[in-house]
Amino acid sequence: MWLAELPSFIPFFLGALIALLARGHLRSFLMLAIVALSGIHLYLLPGDVNVTLPFLGYELIPYRVDALSVVFGYVFHIAAFISILFSLHVRDTVQHVSGLLYAGSAVGAIFAGDLITLFVFWELLAVTSAFLVWAQRTERAYLAGLRYLIIQVLSGVILLAGVIIHVQKTGSIAFSIIGIDDLAGWLILLAFGIKAAFPFLHTWLTETYPEATPTGTVFLSAFTTKTAIYTLARGFPGTELLIYVGVTMACFPIFYAVIQNDLRKVLSYSLINQLGFMVCGIGIGTTLALDGAVAHAFVHIIYKSLLFMSMGAVLYMTGKIKATDIGGLYKTMPKTAILCIIGAASISAFPLFSGFIAKSMILSAAIKEGHTWIWFALLLASAGVLKHAGIQIPYFAFFAHDSGIRTSEPPKNMLLAMTIAAFLCLAIGIYPKVLYQLLPYASIYNPYDVTHVLAQTQLLFFAMLAFVWLNLQGVYPPEIRAINIDAEWIYRRLMPRLLQNIFTWVWQQDKSFRSAFITRLNVFFDYLAQLHYPIGRAFSIRPTGNMVMWVAVLLAVYMWLLLSFVD
Numbered sequence: 001m002w003l004a005e006l007p008s009f010i011p012f013f014l015g016a017l018i019a020l021l022a023r024g025h026l027r028s029f030l031m032l033a034i035v036a037l038s039g040i041h042l043y044l045l046p047g048d049v050n051v052t053l054p055f056l057g058y059e060l061i062p063y064r065v066d067a068l069s070v071v072f073g074y075v076f077h078i079a080a081f082i083s084i085l086f087s088l089h090v091r092d093t094v095q096h097v098s099g100l101l102y103a104g105s106a107v108g109a110i111f112a113g114d115l116i117t118l119f120v121f122w123e124l125l126a127v128t129s130a131f132l133v134w135a136q137r138t139e140r141a142y143l144a145g146l147r148y149l150i151i152q153v154l155s156g157v158i159l160l161a162g163v164i165i166h167v168q169k170t171g172s173i174a175f176s177i178i179g180i181d182d183l184a185g186w187l188i189l190l191a192f193g194i195k196a197a198f199p200f201l202h203t204w205l206t207e208t209y210p211e212a213t214p215t216g217t218v219f220l221s222a223f224t225t226k227t228a229i230y231t232l233a234r235g236f237p238g239t240e241l242l243i244y245v246g247v248t249m250a251c252f253p254i255f256y257a258v259i260q261n262d263l264r265k266v267l268s269y270s271l272i273n274q275l276g277f278m279v280c281g282i283g284i285g286t287t288l289a290l291d292g293a294v295a296h297a298f299v300h301i302i303y304k305s306l307l308f309m310s311m312g313a314v315l316y317m318t319g320k321i322k323a324t325d326i327g328g329l330y331k332t333m334p335k336t337a338i339l340c341i342i343g344a345a346s347i348s349a350f351p352l353f354s355g356f357i358a359k360s361m362i363l364s365a366a367i368k369e370g371h372t373w374i375w376f377a378l379l380l381a382s383a384g385v386l387k388h389a390g391i392q393i394p395y396f397a398f399f400a401h402d403s404g405i406r407t408s409e410p411p412k413n414m415l416l417a418m419t420i421a422a423f424l425c426l427a428i429g430i431y432p433k434v435l436y437q438l439l440p441y442a443s444i445y446n447p448y449d450v451t452h453v454l455a456q457t458q459l460l461f462f463a464m465l466a467f468v469w470l471n472l473q474g475v476y477p478p479e480i481r482a483i484n485i486d487a488e489w490i491y492r493r494l495m496p497r498l499l500q501n502i503f504t505w506v507w508q509q510d511k512s513f514r515s516a517f518i519t520r521l522n523v524f525f526d527y528l529a530q531l532h533y534p535i536g537r538a539f540s541i542r543p544t545g546n547m548v549m550w551v552a553v554l555l556a557v558y559m560w561l562l563l564s565f566v567d
Contacts, residue, residue: 005051007063008111011038012104019096028088039077058173061113067440072110072230075298079222079305086309086417087215098131099219106223110230114173115163122159125224126152132216133208144211151204155194162187178235196228197272199248210264214312221308222301229278229297238285246280247377254384261322263311263393270389274300281362284369287441292361294439299354299428306343306421310336313410314397328402335409337398339418346425348390349382354425357432357447383463391467
């Protein structure tokens with residue numbers, strides 16, 4: 001019985017300890033085995049599980065397994081296994097240990113039944129994931145990781161503030177539906193929104209993921225944002241605001257993705273686009289929409305990992321990832337090219353691929369609830385996905401111009417990890433009932449309705465036709481070496497300049513005030529000295545040594561003011 005109550009995050013933390021102590025093939029085997037056994041343990045659980053502990057008069061629920069959390073638990077175990085397998089060729093203890101701790105923190109967050117436990121794992125997610133960026137060991141990675149950590153910790157601070165207000169108001173720390181009826185709800189939503197990469201809060205993702213190691217990015221793409229999607233589905237289902245936030249997220253990254261030169265940055269913007277579909281589904285809030293959001297999160301973790309793995313393999317084998325620097329790699333990396341195309345077809349929602357059976361649920365829910373314009377915007381966003389991720393990624397990396405680079409296929413562990421992900425993309429797309437049976441709200445849906453298949457096929461056909469025509473005209477996709485400015489310009493350039501100007505003005509005003517004050521004070525003391533007052537003669541002297549005396553006078557004044565406030 002005690003095995004059923006063993007929290008699923010514990011094996012990951014144990015695996016991190018093993019990775020720290022063991023070496024070589026033994027470490028590789030034990031890391032994979034412990035994640036696999038943890039997944040089997042989760043699958044064999046008899047039903048809902050609630051582990052409770054008393055804490056300062058409250059009831060902690062550090063482990064809660066129910067229909068919603070278990071779906072994320074399954075896919076997080078799959079993602080962890082694939083990510084670890086993909087990284088085995090790298091004998092880097094930092095990446096292995098931080099990767100397992102990071103995955104374990106995500107698992108702990110989704111199984112947290114109370115807000116205090118959620119906060120603890122929320123912050124562990126931030127700290128452990130930062131090391132996957134710093135493991136690149138470059139100055140750019142260090143600075144990007146530092147900014148990433150600051151933003152992620154800020155999300156935790158906001159979450160803690162919201163939790164404190166929520167507990168004071170309700171007297172409960174249980175993590176259930178929260179809503180946005182009060183300040184606590186807004187703060188908690190903001191904290192979740194930062195990790196979910198809401199508009200203007202998203203640049204930590206697009207700045208950091210391309211700077212991580214080829215293997216670290218695979219970990220990063222799976223856990224942080226999907227943990228946020230889980231928390232939104234748990235705490236804010238049916239919140240109408242999320243519909244408009246989600247559709248914005250689905251649309252605006254398309255315009256950034258198509259002009260990026262760094263292909264991992266293209267995938268980072270594409271990731272935000274896909275998150276938008278999930279957030280929109282959560283906002284619609286019907287059983288079909290919520291199931292669609294959960295299903296989309298499930299398949300997205302797998303096909304996005306596949307795409308990041310394929311680009312990671314290119315980066316590992318060539319040392320390059322810019323579209324202008326690579327191309328023609330299908331000649332020497334044909335297996336990687338085929339696996340990448342499977343991931344591209346999945347994210348583009350081609351019939352018989354995993355993206356098709358999940359994304360269509362959200363679109364159907366939008367039209368059923370009368371959100372015609374939302375449905376239309378999501379449809380356009382789907383076409384945009386095909387252009388920037390479905391075509392642009394494999395086209396630039398493996399076709400386009402011939403860069404002259406001749407390399408070989410990546411190590412076998414990388415190919416095997418990509419093959420497993422590609423197999424799952426096809427298996428779920430062909431047999432969607434396997435996934436639908438796991439969904440928490442058991443909505444009835446048939447993705448292979450003739451009308452939907454024809455509509456999606458036509459959309460994809462015309463999107464591909466547009467790409468071919470623009471490509472023949474030499475207009476698209478552009479191969480430009482450029483730096484594209486996003487919202488991070490606000491805090492990396494605008495805010496520092498504004499603060500610098502503000503403080504420069506403040507110091508100037510302070511200097512002018514002090515200068516005028518001292519001038520008038522000396523005039524006063526000179527006047528006293530002329531009247532033969534001793535104090536006037538003492539203070540009329542103006543050597544620099546009087547600075548100590550002035551400091552003492554000012555300190556006395558400050559102490560007097562402070563004591564007056566205390567009284």
